[in-house]
Amino acid sequence: MQKIKKFFASVKREMERVRWPKKKDMFKYSLAVLACIIVFAVFFVASDFIIAGGRTAMEGLK
Numbered sequence: 001m002q003k004i005k006k007f008f009a010s011v012k013r014e015m016e017r018v019r020w021p022k023k024k025d026m027f028k029y030s031l032a033v034l035a036c037i038i039v040f041a042v043f044f045v046a047s048d049f050i051i052a053g054g055r056t057a058m059e060g061l062k
Contacts, residue, residue: 021029
């Protein structure tokens with residue numbers, strides 16, 4: 001039981017040292033993540049259409 005208390009006391013001390021981001025920073029980070037998701041989504045959709053179009057064109061040549 002003593003080890004468990006010591007563990008949680010140590011976790012509490014460590015969490016007090018954590019530098020939590022400000023609201024403004026979190027907003028900027030969230031926008032950056034959303035922008036990356038959108039860019040990658042557009043890239044993969046475009047790649048899919050290009051590959052599908054190429055396969056359709058190749059099947060039409062047979």
